[in-house]
Amino acid sequence: MSKTTVLDKVFEHFLKGNGIFQDREVLRHDYIPDMLPHRREQIRYLGEICAPVLKGSRCSNVLVYGKTGTGKTAVIKYVLSRLGHKACELGAPVKVCYINCRLMSTEYRIFSSLCATLDVKVPFTGLAVGEVFDRFKTGLDSRKILFIIVLDEIDALIKTRGDVLLYELTRINETLHYSKTAIVGISNDLRFKEFLDPRVLSSLSEEEIVFRPYDAAELRDILLDRARPAFHDGVLFDGALSLCAALAAAEHGDARRALDLLRVAGELAEREGSEAVVEDHIRRAEKRIEHDRIAEALENLPLHSKLVLCSVYLLGKAKISCAVTGDIYEIYCELCGQSGLTPLTQRRVSSLVNELDVIGLLNARVVSMGRYGRTKKIRLSIARSIIRASFITDDRLERLVKYAPKYLAEISSRR
DNA sequence: TGTCCACTGGAACGTACGGCTT
DNA sequence: AAGCCGTACGTTCCAGTGGACA
Numbered sequence: 310m311s312k313t314t315v316l317d318k319v320f321e322h323f324l325k326g327n328g329i330f331q332d333r334e335v336l337r338h339d340y341i342p343d344m345l346p347h348r349r350e351q352i353r354y355l356g357e358i359c360a361p362v363l364k365g366s367r368c369s370n371v372l373v374y375g376k377t378g379t380g381k382t383a384v385i386k387y388v389l390s391r392l393g394h395k396a397c398e399l400g401a402p403v404k405v406c407y408i409n410c411r412l413m414s415t416e417y418r419i420f421s422s423l424c425a426t427l428d429v430k431v432p433f434t435g436l437a438v439g440e441v442f443d444r445f446k447t448g449l450d451s452r453k454i455l456f457i458i459v460l461d462e463i464d465a466l467i468k469t470r471g472d473v474l475l476y477e478l479t480r481i482n483e484t485l486h487y488s489k490t491a492i493v494g495i496s497n498d499l500r501f502k503e504f505l506d507p508r509v510l511s512s513l514s515e516e517e518i519v520f521r522p523y524d525a526a527e528l529r530d531i532l533l534d535r536a537r538p539a540f541h542d543g544v545l546f547d548g549a550l551s552l553c554a555a556l557a558a559a560e561h562g563d564a565r566r567a568l569d570l571l572r573v574a575g576e577l578a579e580r581e582g583s584e585a586v587v588e589d590h591i592r593r594a595e596k597r598i599e600h601d602r603i604a605e606a607l608e609n610l611p612l613h614s615k616l617v618l619c620s621v622y623l624l625g626k627a628k629i630s631c632a633v634t635g636d637i638y639e640i641y642c643e644l645c646g647q648s649g650l651t652p653l654t655q656r657r658v659s660s661l662v663n664e665l666d667v668i669g670l671l672n673a674r675v676v677s678m679g680r681y682g683r684t685k686k687i688r689l690s691i692a693r694s695i696i697r698a699s700f701i702t703d704d705r706l707e708r709l710v711k712y713a714p715k716y717l718a719e720i721s722s723r724r
Numbered sequence: 725t726g727t728c729c730a731c732t733g734g735a736a737c738g739t740a741c742g743g744c745t746t
Numbered sequence: 747a748a749g750c751c752g753t754a755c756g757t758t759c760c761a762g763t764g765g766a767c768a
Binding site for chain 1: 729731737745
Binding site: 417438439611653654656657660675676677678679680681682683721 | 751752753754755756757758759762763764766767768
């Protein structure tokens with residue numbers, strides 16, 4: 310059968326399908342609905358905090374906390390978008406800039422993105438950060454506006470770059486004559502305040518709003534609200550919806566996860582030509598999401614991280630389930646030799662192991678083995694089959710996952 | 725109780741690179 | 747074209763560490 314025929318059939322099947330979805334976009338996390346159930350209190354409070362800008366005064370800086378999928382970003386975008394409309398009606402000079410600090414990982418990018426909102430031109434790279442900050446300040450002051458800066462995932466900024474940028478931003482009003490700024494910081498990490506300079510903290514947290522996790526019943530309401538426009542009538546079984554809410558509630562009440570589950574389950578049902586989304590679809594969606602997350606992480610790893618992971622894989626395959634840094638480094642060096650690469654230093658490999666631990670592909674724990682030294686015990690935190698399946702498609706690694714390192718025999722004889 | 729192992733992890737520094745300003 | 751800057755990725759150095767063992 311030619312490829313075109315196969316694809317034709319796929320498209321035909323899709324077009325003829327009974328149509329599970331009415332509008333699947335409603336289930337994406339960046340979709341902001343007209344109603345945000347169970348967040349009335351937070352919406353009202355944030356509205357009260359921001360309202361002064363409509364009368365030309367600066368509003369307080371706000372820190373917003375809550376775990377992922379508790380509606381922080383949605384509420385803030387919702388309130389600020391309404392505020393923007395109202396300001397427009399009244400002719401109040403208000404401008405809002407939303408920045409995700411994890412995506413804009415450097416000070417330079419953050420300042421240049423602030424400049425972009427104000428139509429101040431700065432090069433993509435090449436200027437000193439101080440220079441970009443000065444251009445931002447001058448540009449802002451000349452526009453005579455109230456500027457609200459939303460810094461989402463603000464904890465990412467502190468962990469990587471310290472709080473110099475926040476210090477500068479919180480002090481900026483002292484040097485502005487005609488414009489004023491307010492900062493809305495959003496954090497998933499409740500402990501992030503501990504890392505802040507006290508001066509920055511006191512200025513940044515003039516107001517605080519906490520978003521507690523949703524419980525299963527609340528998640529159910531949210532899903533119900535979204536499912537109505539997302540699915541055709543009678544397609545979604547009640548049990549499936551409840552299961553979805555229960556699974557997400559078990560994982561710290563994450564609405565984002567609940568929506569993902571529902572969307573993927575719908576897509577599974579659609580592809581199968583099912584007439585309804587049932588509990589089994591939800592369970593399979595859960596597995597699919599986890600599998601995709603890992604597969605994507607594996608695919609995007611740099612080569613040396615893949616070699617480190619491959620070393621742990623080979624140790625696991627040889628029934629050495631909990632290896633130490635030294636073992637892994639020996640095998641990693643062997644694999645480098647096999648690939649004609651110069652190995653990185655053990656120090657660097659140790660950092661790579663930590664990075665793999667953070668992503669959740671490895672589990673690394675520092676242990677002391679008495680007079681046999683202090684090291685890290687490292688094991689895989691994902692199934693070996695996933696690694697094999699991913700690496701086998703990579704020309705450089707295909708041979709290595711089948712390789713039998715000489716060092717393995719040495720370890721086995723030692724134990 | 726002191727020694728010693730096998731590292732850990734912080735800090736400083738080096739190199740390559742892309743892109744801007746002068 | 748030279749100089750400067752930020753970023754990414756790496757090396758080198760070294761003080762610090764927890765606990766088994768003599």
